[in-house]
Amino acid sequence: MAPVITERSNGGNGHHRSLLTRHPQFIAMTVLLGSFAIFLILCGLLTFTGYWFFFESGVDLKVNLQVSRGSIKVSYPEGGEPQLIESSADIEGLATVRINETSQGYLTFIDNYSRQTIATLYLLPNSIVTVRQSRRPRFDFSRNSYALYLTDVSGHVQVDLPANLDRNTNLRIGTAFGEAIFDQVGSYRLDVTDQQAEVYALSGTALLRNIVNQTWQVPQQQYGTLDRAMQKVEVQPLPYILMNPRFGTKSDEWGATFPLYWGCYSYANSSQEPQGQTERLFADDGKAILHMYRVAGDGDPDNLDNYTNPGLGHGETGCEYYMIRDVSQFKSLRVRARFKIHGQSLSTCGDVGTECPIMIELTFKRNGLDERDQVTVKSDVLRHGFYAKRPDNDNRRLNCDTCIQPHEKIMPDVWYIYDSGDLFLLLPPERRPSELTSIHVYASGHAYDVMISDLEVTVGTIEPIVN
Secondary structure: OOOOOOOEOOOOOOOEOOHHHHOHHHHHHHHHHHHHHHHHHHHHHHHHHHHHHHHHOEEEOEEEEEEEEOOEEEEOOOOOOOEEEOOEEEEOOOEEEEEOOOOEEEEEEEOOOOOOEEEEEEEOOOEEEEEEEEEEEOOOOOOOOEEEEEEEEEEEEEEEEOOOOOOOEEEEEEEOOEEEEEOOOEEEEEEEOOOEEEEEEEEOOEEEEEOOOOEEEEOOOEEEEEEOOOOOEEEEEOOEEEOOOOOOEOOOOOOOOOOOOOEEEEEEOOOOOOOOEEEEEEOOOOEEEEEEEEOOOOOOOOOHHHHOOOOOOOEEEEEEEEEEEEOOOOOEEEEEEEEEEEEEOOOEOEOOOOOOOEEEEEEEEEEEEOOOOOEEEEEEEEEEEEEOOOOOOOOOOOOOOOOOOOOEEOOOOOOEEEEOOOHHHHOOHHHOEEEEEEEEEEEEEOOEEEEEEEEEEEEEOOOOOOO
């Protein structure tokens, strides 16, 4: 019970009167104003909480890790042994993903409401990244962006942000000395070492920010280098030149099944057997994907039974681009591509290593010596194959006579990024190309179903960095 305040009367008669009795209006007003103030505070808190809940709060995106080759380790902050992922797994909460020198995979960020892919992060060999945040607004009427935050990155990653999403995407990838920001539709490469971070804006525009929040823009077809010591960014044109056209886009005026400037073909050893087929498919961002397949059975390339016992002989389906390009003065030479193998019937690459479901072939000319030791120009070819099927008891060849590296085994029906490395360094000096003549991609074997995109031959304009 509250204490009663009294005061002695001037008359000295000892009579005490309560303050409540003497000033009832004052007490009532105080109670009223106090109650009103509490009411306003509660209304403000309720409004703020409601606004935050409906417009600012978020929910986690689905994050899926897909292994393209080898196996990948995933660790969580609560400790314990890292999980070894060999095919596919969902990533929950704070997680660190480690790729060794023989593995590759990618993280896909998916909106649980719309099922749209928000971003894809390809993790190339010798890479590490920690997923710290992947959120979307709780309700669709909020216009906030998708928020993705990854840290502790090192190695080599490729970022794809698709078009036609319901809201914008803000992807931040942090290092110990700054961060890269991707908020535009496009495709980007990020290379991070202890001393620098490089962003290659293949399409779209990226940002590089140092640790004191200075920001530089990296426009399309340029690359930016953030130096750890200087804390400055240098932006330059891409340090290489594309030697071939890609397969086009959905907006192509000709709208043909075959890519423009490429010669496509298919043949089968037996005229009684089906020919292979070539068509262009299109990704969400409009990029063309070359689809090559040959199946028997019901003719459906999605029916995996058609690859179990197809009853077919040898066949080949491919596309080739012819070029006459002098590369003798350039500093490096690379072949890159992105592809996946949906199905193959013949295990590995056949008996002599020439029937891979995906074969990439580069033809070129080089300087050599004739029988009189006179300098002459010779034609040469370089092939590299990929396969997804190899039983444990299979002992077929893993290379071919014109290959300088073994064929690569990748996971079936999963995208894989191929980078040849610098061919000027990999080839012996006597086989160094002086002129490129063609780039050729084909599917070979009995029954097969493959997809290829982003096939490119590039020559470097600056000295490559040898890691």
